[in-house]
Amino acid sequence: xxxxxxxxxxxxxxxxxxxxxxxxxxxxxxxxxxxxxxxxxxxxxxxxxxxxxxxxxxxxxxxxxxxxxxxxxxxxxxxxxxxxxxxxxxxxxxxxxxxxxxxxxxxxxxxxxxxxxxxxxxxxxxxxxxxxxxxxxxxxxxxxxxxxxxxxxxxxxxxxxxxxxxxxxxxxxxxxxxxxxxxxxxxxxxxxxxxxxxxxxxxxxxxxxxxxxxxxxxxxxxxxxxxxxxxxxxxxxxxxxxxxxxxxxxxxxxxxxxxxxxxxxxxxxxxxxxx
Numbered sequence: 620x621x622x623x624x625x626x627x628x629x630x631x632x633x634x635x636x637x638x639x640x641x642x643x644x645x646x647x648x649x650x651x652x653x654x655x656x657x658x659x660x661x662x663x664x665x666x667x668x669x670x671x672x673x674x675x676x677x678x679x680x681x682x683x684x685x686x687x688x689x690x691x692x693x694x695x696x697x698x699x700x701x702x703x704x705x706x707x708x709x710x711x712x713x714x715x716x717x718x719x720x721x722x723x724x725x726x727x728x729x730x731x732x733x734x735x736x737x738x739x740x741x742x743x744x745x746x747x748x749x750x751x752x753x754x755x756x757x758x759x760x761x762x763x764x765x766x767x768x769x770x771x772x773x774x775x776x777x778x779x780x781x782x783x784x785x786x787x788x789x790x791x792x793x794x795x796x797x798x799x800x801x802x803x804x805x806x807x808x809x810x811x812x813x814x815x816x817x818x819x820x821x822x823x824x825x826x827x828x829x830x831x832x833x834x835x836x837x838x839x840x841x842x843x844x845x846x847x848x849x850x851x852x853x854x855x856x857x858x859x860x861x862x863x864x865x866x867x868x869x870x871x872x873x874x875x876x877x878x879x880x881x882x883x884x885x886x887x888x889x890x891x892x893x894x
Contacts, residue, residue, distance in 0.1 A: 620688075620743075620861065621726045623752035629726035632752075633684045634773060636724065640785055641778035642681030643718060649691040655698035659708040660715075673710065678702050681718050681782055685725035689735045696742055699723060703745040720785045740820075740864060747829050748854075749861035788839075795835035796845040800890035804848050805830050808855060811883045812863055817874060820864040830858045848889050855880050 621629040637644040647658060660676035677683065678699070688696060702708055706717045725746070728735055743749075755763060766772050805827055812821030834850035860876040 620746040620749040621724070621752060622729065622749060625728060627752045627754060629752055630684070630686055631773065633686075633724040633726060635776060637682035637684060638773070638776050639778060640682065640780045640782070642720070642782040642785075643679075644682045644684070645677035645680040646684040646686055647677050648686050649688050649695070651691055653691045653695050655695050656710075658695070658698050659702070660710055662711050671711075673713070673715070675715070676708070678708060679715075679717060681720055682722045682724065685723055687728060688725040689727040689738055692736055693739050696736070696738055700742055700745065703742075718782075720782055720789065743861050744823060744825055746861065747833065748857045750857055792832065792835050792839055795838050795843075797831055797835060798845065801834070801846050801848060801851065802831065804887070804890050805834070805851055807887050808851070808880075808883060809859070811887060812859065812880070815879060815883070817866060817869045817879055818863050818876075819866045822859050822862045826859055826862045830854060833858050852884055855884055 621632065623629060634644075634646075647653075656676065658676050658678050660674055660679065662671040662673050664670075665672050683702075685699065688699075702717060702721075703723050706719070706721050707714050708717065709715075723746075727738070809822045809824075809827045809830070812818055812826075815821065830851060831846075833854045834846040837850045837854060838844070838846040856877050859880055863876040863879070865874060865876060865879075
């Protein structure tokens with residue numbers, strides 16, 4: 620889930636990632652009048668054959684870009700829940716499996732902007748990571764202007780992987796060793812979110828699993844066959860911050876989940892015998 624103000628490259632980043640890993644790619648522009656069937660698909664009656672025919676929706680792809688997901692109503696937002704959790708869609712009682720691999724990359728504008736609808740907590744919990752884009756500094760912005768001066772770099776971007784290779788990488792992630800000490804560290808962090816007086820609802824067990832799996836992936840990217848506490852520390856904010864629901868008083872005071880998580884990390888000791 621990529622969040623920030625319009626114009627900082629959320630959609631471009633998602634499109635670039637989709638092109639880079641190959642496979643089928645669909646983009647859904649979320650608007651207030653979007654219906655659940657516009658995402659999952661619908662049955663159409665073929666009169667001369669006296670039967671219904673399923674017309675698949677754009678969610679039937681390897682990579683789905685849910686653009687400005689919080690500009691549609693919660694009912695339509697929630698139509699992605701089954702797809703994101705169970706890798707399938709159910710239409711009129713019939714279940715259809717989604718292609719493998721399957722990714723949802725969503726972009727959203729800050730909820731303070733006009734015309735936005737906050738994502739339901741159950742759906743936020745389905746996103747593995749939430750990343751705030753932020754503004755580029757002046758040097759980075761000059762580089763952007765130079766790269767886009769004559770043509771869109773995306774037009775020359777080509778795939779560097781195939782869907783089958785992505786599946787192999789997903790399987791390799793499962794083999795990354797997570798010691799008992801690292802698991803205890805993960806659960807200590809998650810438990811601390813449930814016992815913090817500033818947090819109304821802490822991270823769920825799904826959050827614990829997301830933190831472990833993300834740490835495994837980071838370890839693999841860095842060429843290690845095992846995860847370490849530093850992997851966990853780097854990922855606590857992007858994995859857990861969007862899963863926390865603060866108390867009303869803290870929210871009105873402008874407190875941020877990221878700040879609370881930073882303090883939690885500072886208070887929990889690194890397990891002995893690890894780095």
